[in-house]
Amino acid sequence: MDWFLIISSGAKIAIITFGIILPMVALCSLAERKVSAFIQDRIGPNRVGIPMTLFGAKKDIALLGLVQPLADGLKFLLKEDFTPKHVRKFYFWLAPALVLVPALLTVGVIPFGSSIQVLGKQIPLVIADLSIGPLFVFAISSLGVYGIVLAGWASNSKYPFLGGVRSSSQMISYEIALGLSVIPVLMIFGDMNLGSIVRFQDANGWLLFPAWGSGWTLQRWILLIPLVISFVIFTVSIFAETNRAPFDLPECETELVAGYHTEYSSMKFALFFLGEYAAMIVGSALIVTLFLGGWSIPFGHYLGLGAADAIGNWWVGLLHVGCFLTKVAAFIFFFMWVRWTVPRFRFDQLMRLGWIFFFEIALANVFLTALILMLVK
Amino acid sequence: MSTATQPSGPAAPPVDLVNVQVNGQWLKFPKGTRMIEALRQASVEVPHYCYHPKLSSPGNCRMCLVETGMPARPAPGQTEVEKDEHGFAKIMWSPRAAIACANTISEGIGIRTESTLVQECRKGVMEFLLINHPLDCPICDQAGECGLQEFSVEHGRGTSRFEENKVKKPKHKQIGPRITLDDERCIMCSRCIRFTSEIADDPVLGFTERGSYTVLTTHPDKELANNYSLNTVDICPVGALTSSDFRFSMRVWFLKDTKTVCTGCARGCNMEIGSRSNVIHRQTPRENNAVNSAWMCDQGRLDFHFVNSEARLTQPTLRENGIHRAATWQDALAKAATALQAAQPSQIAIIASGRMTNEELFLTKRLADNLGVTHLDIVPRTGEADNYLVHADKNPNTAGARLILGIDPGSQLQTIKDKIERGEITTVIALQENLLKKAGFSETQLGKLQTLIHAHVLANSSAAAASVVFPLATYAEKRGTMINATGRLQRLNNAVEPVGEARSGWEFLRDLTLAVTGQNGLYSIEDVFKTLAAAVPAFTGLNLGKIGDLGLPLLETTETIPVLEREKDRKAKGIIVG
Amino acid sequence: MAYTVPRPKLSLLERTYFPTLIGGLKITLGHFIRFVQGKGKVTMSYPEEKWDASLPEHYRGAPTLVTDEHERERCVACQLCEFICPPRAITIVPEQIPAADKFAKVEKRPKAFEIDMIRCIYCGMCEEVCPEQAIFLRKDYAITGTTRAEMVHDKTRLYELGGIREGLVNKWNPLK
Numbered sequence A: 001m002d003w004f005l006i007i008s009s010g011a012k013i014a015i016i017t018f019g020i021i022l023p024m025v026a027l028c029s030l031a032e033r034k035v036s037a038f039i040q041d042r043i044g045p046n047r048v049g050i051p052m053t054l055f056g057a058k059k060d061i062a063l064l065g066l067v068q069p070l071a072d073g074l075k076f077l078l079k080e081d082f083t084p085k086h087v088r089k090f091y092f093w094l095a096p097a098l099v100l101v102p103a104l105l106t107v108g109v110i111p112f113g114s115s116i117q118v119l120g121k122q123i124p125l126v127i128a129d130l131s132i133g134p135l136f137v138f139a140i141s142s143l144g145v146y147g148i149v150l151a152g153w154a155s156n157s158k159y160p161f162l163g164g165v166r167s168s169s170q171m172i173s174y175e176i177a178l179g180l181s182v183i184p185v186l187m188i189f190g191d192m193n194l195g196s197i198v199r200f201q202d203a204n205g206w207l208l209f210p211a212w213g214s215g216w217t218l219q220r221w222i223l224l225i226p227l228v229i230s231f232v233i234f235t236v237s238i239f240a241e242t243n244r245a246p247f248d249l250p251e252c253e254t255e256l257v258a259g260y261h262t263e264y265s266s267m268k269f270a271l272f273f274l275g276e277y278a279a280m281i282v283g284s285a286l287i288v289t290l291f292l293g294g295w296s297i298p299f300g301h302y303l304g305l306g307a308a309d310a311i312g313n314w315w316v317g318l319l320h321v322g323c324f325l326t327k328v329a330a331f332i333f334f335f336m337w338v339r340w341t342v343p344r345f346r347f348d349q350l351m352r353l354g355w356i357f358f359f360e361i362a363l364a365n366v367f368l369t370a371l372i373l374m375l376v377k
Numbered sequence B: 001m002s003t004a005t006q007p008s009g010p011a012a013p014p015v016d017l018v019n020v021q022v023n024g025q026w027l028k029f030p031k032g033t034r035m036i037e038a039l040r041q042a043s044v045e046v047p048h049y050c051y052h053p054k055l056s057s058p059g060n061c062r063m064c065l066v067e068t069g070m071p072a073r074p075a076p077g078q079t080e081v082e083k084d085e086h087g088f089a090k091i092m093w094s095p096r097a098a099i100a101c102a103n104t105i106s107e108g109i110g111i112r113t114e115s116t117l118v119q120e121c122r123k124g125v126m127e128f129l130l131i132n133h134p135l136d137c138p139i140c141d142q143a144g145e146c147g148l149q150e151f152s153v154e155h156g157r158g159t160s161r162f163e164e165n166k167v168k169k170p171k172h173k174q175i176g177p178r179i180t181l182d183d184e185r186c187i188m189c190s191r192c193i194r195f196t197s198e199i200a201d202d203p204v205l206g207f208t209e210r211g212s213y214t215v216l217t218t219h220p221d222k223e224l225a226n227n228y229s230l231n232t233v234d235i236c237p238v239g240a241l242t243s244s245d246f247r248f249s250m251r252v253w254f255l256k257d258t259k260t261v262c263t264g265c266a267r268g269c270n271m272e273i274g275s276r277s278n279v280i281h282r283q284t285p286r287e288n289n290a291v292n293s294a295w296m297c298d299q300g301r302l303d304f305h306f307v308n309s310e311a312r313l314t315q316p317t318l319r320e321n322g323i324h325r326a327a328t329w330q331d332a333l334a335k336a337a338t339a340l341q342a343a344q345p346s347q348i349a350i351i352a353s354g355r356m357t358n359e360e361l362f363l364t365k366r367l368a369d370n371l372g373v374t375h376l377d378i379v380p381r382t383g384e385a386d387n388y389l390v391h392a393d394k395n396p397n398t399a400g401a402r403l404i405l406g407i408d409p410g411s412q413l414q415t416i417k418d419k420i421e422r423g424e425i426t427t428v429i430a431l432q433e434n435l436l437k438k439a440g441f442s443e444t445q446l447g448k449l450q451t452l453i454h455a456h457v458l459a460n461s462s463a464a465a466a467s468v469v470f471p472l473a474t475y476a477e478k479r480g481t482m483i484n485a486t487g488r489l490q491r492l493n494n495a496v497e498p499v500g501e502a503r504s505g506w507e508f509l510r511d512l513t514l515a516v517t518g519q520n521g522l523y524s525i526e527d528v529f530k531t532l533a534a535a536v537p538a539f540t541g542l543n544l545g546k547i548g549d550l551g552l553p554l555l556e557t558t559e560t561i562p563v564l565e566r567e568k569d570r571k572a573k574g575i576i577v578g
Numbered sequence C: 001m002a003y004t005v006p007r008p009k010l011s012l013l014e015r016t017y018f019p020t021l022i023g024g025l026k027i028t029l030g031h032f033i034r035f036v037q038g039k040g041k042v043t044m045s046y047p048e049e050k051w052d053a054s055l056p057e058h059y060r061g062a063p064t065l066v067t068d069e070h071e072r073e074r075c076v077a078c079q080l081c082e083f084i085c086p087p088r089a090i091t092i093v094p095e096q097i098p099a100a101d102k103f104a105k106v107e108k109r110p111k112a113f114e115i116d117m118i119r120c121i122y123c124g125m126c127e128e129v130c131p132e133q134a135i136f137l138r139k140d141y142a143i144t145g146t147t148r149a150e151m152v153h154d155k156t157r158l159y160e161l162g163g164i165r166e167g168l169v170n171k172w173n174p175l176k
């Protein structure tokens, strides 16, 4: 066993989970409130900072409300953790974990940077460089539905139950569209290793922006037609998979009180909350990785900022990470922007969209891609 | 003040009916009816102030003006008169309005109450009445039940055209121990004057001065002090005469009126208790032409302050080592039951009260029968009768006690006292009686008892001597029935909730019987009455609902009620409507 | 009779939902950008910023009792406000003014006057109904307390908040 590999993997796990994903979740919750506030011409949380008055000072330091997530977290920790009498205890406790864990697990295969040089060794910035990346992501993330279904069932109460049922049917429906829409992408790459997919885009132009390297071919530009279709279906399906508005029917408060987590409170509720945001982050990262070149910097190839340049240049590695996070953040903003714009779908509309349109279109899209790949060289 | 239908003796002889046109409609009324009464029967309200069916009708307020017309008579040389579409002679309307309170109807006349003429008249009368009337409504006790307010809303002009200064008159003047007069508010209807002279035979009121300066006042060196003075407050249509006791205590629109009867004496005057949030604010007479007409004595109506007083018993107490300590009902009942079970039936005496309801008396009787007690009596309580309503018997339910307990009030009291002296009676249950007062027991006699079970509404001297004390509900806090001196069965209703842990007498007796014998099955006052009706023949077939608000004649008596006798007389003479 | 609202006919493009979706996104993004540029701000930061200065004349804050220019309690305990108050916030115990009092002529005044500010809905009915112009809604809106009892304004507090009001109808004018 290579000790260095183990230690570096451990460090990567720790840094990514506790240094990137969880803080990002926290920031997302603040961002969500801020974005919604700005869209609605409000101010949003701007009070919580350093409570200097507690230490006898005249004024608090507000810090633009940036400490709000901390306060929220503290509140969740300190609230009464109430377990209703009528629930099935074991599953009731299990469900929140089942939601959060898959969301965090999928992070493992996503390359969040090219590589970075530490102690003279080149470390690839991905926790597990699996050669079945997208499959792993789909396999694990679809486990998340168990958490929600369990929560709905174990709560032993009608609203959570309805939320759970909705959630499972919604996730199963959209997983099909999700899977089919990603096939054209994999056909083009002919590879399932997310790391090599990104490296390919870094060298030959992003899938949706083939502007350098071997990107300047007729085939790549004609392929944009099926790819844009794939992209749209994929993105919309991610919305549905993560239960985000306009597809947040499992927790639709106008009909179901709070959906599957109605009976949850305190930290158990917070886990659902974290799970949802983590899933959103992972979803964004996946989209970015597949379609928008992951960590690659546009024209980095020519600017001396390509994958190869990271070798021996630690700051290029960091730049890649920064680039990746920026893209993901932009996508998260898009998620929020949509949430505060589009009204929620009706459940039948949701099902119709998934089964009648996306499924068929995605299927046809696979053939279209194959045709183009065959005919246009 | 509608004349309530009373069950009368033999069927009245058929009366002559006359045809009268009321607001264009032909109706039939008994001959000789006053217009205002005929209109009332036709459900047409005529505003009025001075008219009162129980008093003579001077016709001095002019508020009741209506337009009248006589049937046309054939013109000379004509045989037929003109007919309207109903075949009645055409009505020749009089150009002058007439008062409805003092005129009677006759065949073929017409009355209009809403014509322009009548409305103008009412407007004019209202304006005159209000010229000098002060804007006192915010501090006037009558507000809310004031004839002047009501009719000025309906018939007044809304604003005043009077620009001169209003006439000043005495305000806030005490004209008797219980009456406060505000002369500015008086509208000179003279109802109060007529009441004092015609009903109370104490003519102390009168008008002095003239025109706008007329004031109502007492005769020199006299005051309005008779025992019926507060009735003038009821009949005064405005806030001129007000009760000093009720003055400024609560606005009338907040009061909840509970129909019940007065328990001050055996007359059983019908009354209404006005209460708000469990506080009694006033008691007013309720018309019952078989009992109290429309009146009530001052004494009865003011005797409610003890209900909310500090002297009330609010918790059962037990005496241990000479000291009373608060106890739960359960413990107190258990202790009483143990004491009763320990004693021989011959060692027990029950002193009940003529102030208890029939239901309570019935349960007392049942308890006595269950225990085998024969020493059972009530305390007679007599005072002076007047020639009006007040009865010499101060117990409101002596008739009920005679009927249900089957005793002669007071006949056993001496025997019981003697037996206590001799140590033959060791246990006494005293129900709603202070043994040291009217009952005439002495402290030494009470001291000889092993157990004294005392149930009462107020803390008093014999409670101190008792081993167990139970707090009871007053007349205003419980339901039940009583039989008055003329044998009428009437209902008591609860206006307020019992204070503290006090309970209705029937509940106490039921629980005590239960604790002693284990018998039960009575959950409501209705149940108790049902059992009573099954057990006592006089009550057969009755239930609380059937008794109604005005009561039912139950027993035959030869008693007469002075006020009603005189009223009948005046009615026969046509002085009053009655 | 049943009437079926005709649905608008949508073109194929409209039926894809995209044009409206993009239109909506444009609108919200517009708001977002304007706000970030600092143009769309309408919120006030209470309590640092207060709008006390711009309170309109008719603003309805806490109800209070007032005295007249002779320091006479205007209220005569007519209890009309108690009657009209929709949430029954007002409780009044009336009393007769003792003969020795300067204003004995007025005869009646409140012995106790309490307004439960937890119940009060600031509707202003009491002010409107008062025949004596004794109760007014002032501009105080920050009525706070740490106990329920503190939130019940008694007579003293009500007069404290209300102060003196001059120049209104004085029906105890000897000429009237």
Ligand code: SF4
Residues within 6 Å of the ligand: B133, B134, B135, B136, B137, B138, B140, B141, B142, B143, B144, B146, B147, B148, B149, B185, B238, B239, B240
């Ligand atoms: S008598 Fe009637 S009208 Fe006159 S002040 Fe009193 S309530 Fe008002």
Ligand code: SF4
Residues within 6 Å of the ligand: B185, B186, B187, B188, B189, B190, B191, B192, B193, B216, B235, B236, B237, B238, B240, B241
């Ligand atoms: S005091 Fe009342 S009852 Fe007597 S005359 Fe005046 S208004 Fe009539």
Ligand code: SF4
Residues within 6 Å of the ligand: C063, C081, C084, C085, C086, C087, C088, C089, C090, C115, C119, C120, C121, C122, C123, C124, C125, C126, C127, C137
């Ligand atoms: S403002 Fe309205 S709710 Fe408040 S005390 Fe006055 S009447 Fe009652």
Ligand code: SF4
Residues within 6 Å of the ligand: B138, C074, C075, C076, C077, C078, C079, C080, C081, C082, C092, C126, C129, C130, C131, C132, C133, C134, C135
């Ligand atoms: S309405 Fe006016 S005068 Fe009457 S009790 Fe209320 S505050 Fe006092």
Ligand code: FES
Residues within 6 Å of the ligand: B047, B048, B049, B050, B051, B058, B059, B060, B061, B062, B063, B064, B065, B099, B100, B101, B102
């Ligand atoms: S009621 Fe007829 S004149 Fe007064």
